[in-house]
Amino acid sequence: MSLSPSTIEIVKATAPAVAMNAEKITIRMYEILFADFPETKELFKDAEPDQHKKLAIAVGAYAANIDNLEVLGKAVEKMATTHVRTKVKPEHYPMVGVSILGAIKDVLGDAASEEVLTAWKEAFFFLADILIAREQELYAEADTTAKA
Numbered sequence: 228m229s230l231s232p233s234t235i236e237i238v239k240a241t242a243p244a245v246a247m248n249a250e251k252i253t254i255r256m257y258e259i260l261f262a263d264f265p266e267t268k269e270l271f272k273d274a275e276p277d278q279h280k281k282l283a284i285a286v287g288a289y290a291a292n293i294d295n296l297e298v299l300g301k302a303v304e305k306m307a308t309t310h311v312r313t314k315v316k317p318e319h320y321p322m323v324g325v326s327i328l329g330a331i332k333d334v335l336g337d338a339a340s341e342e343v344l345t346a347w348k349e350a351f352f353f354l355a356d357i358l359i360a361r362e363q364e365l366y367a368e369a370d371t372t373a374k375a
């Protein structure tokens with residue numbers, strides 16, 4: 228699976244607007260996430276208060292490199308390791324996905340057209356699939372080590 232050229236084009240075109248508002252978007256994202264999916268609060272119990280900044284930076288870096296994702300290898304590894312430590316599971320991704328899209332819509336207003344939101348949705352789940360796959364490997368490794 229790869230991202231369609233039109234998705235890449237739209238994400239790149241809107242990346243500056245998202246990056247400029249990244250902190251607002253991530254703060255709104257957590258508001259939506261914790262209100263609509265309170266079960267996810269537990270996962271963030273040891274998170275630092277500025278956790279949203281890390282997510283904002285990650286989203287910005289991802290959007291800027293949407294046509295050159297190889298450069299994100301190290302960042303993916305760090306995110307996957309942290310997610311496994313905090314017990315993030317595949318079923319959490321759609322929760323974060325709808326929350327992040329809702330946040331983009333709320334913060335960007337009219338600039339977040341249906342077309343823009345669809346492109347970001349596709350891009351989000353593309354990254355989510357990469358993270359989920361790596362996290363499944365890490366969970367499996369940890370499981371094997373525990374049984375050895």
Ligand code: HEM
Pocket residue numbers: 267270271273274275278281282285286305306309310313315316319320321323351354355358
């Ligand atoms: C594509 C989607 C996602 C991206 C880009 C992302 C990004 C990040 C980043 C950059 C970090 C900091 C990593 C570090 O510096 O160690 C992080 C940590 C974390 N993420 Fe995600 N994440 C995503 C999905 C999720 C999901 C679905 C959940 C579950 C609700 C989640 C929960 C967490 C938690 C609990 C932490 C650790 C917080 C802490 O204890 O400091 N993330 N994520």
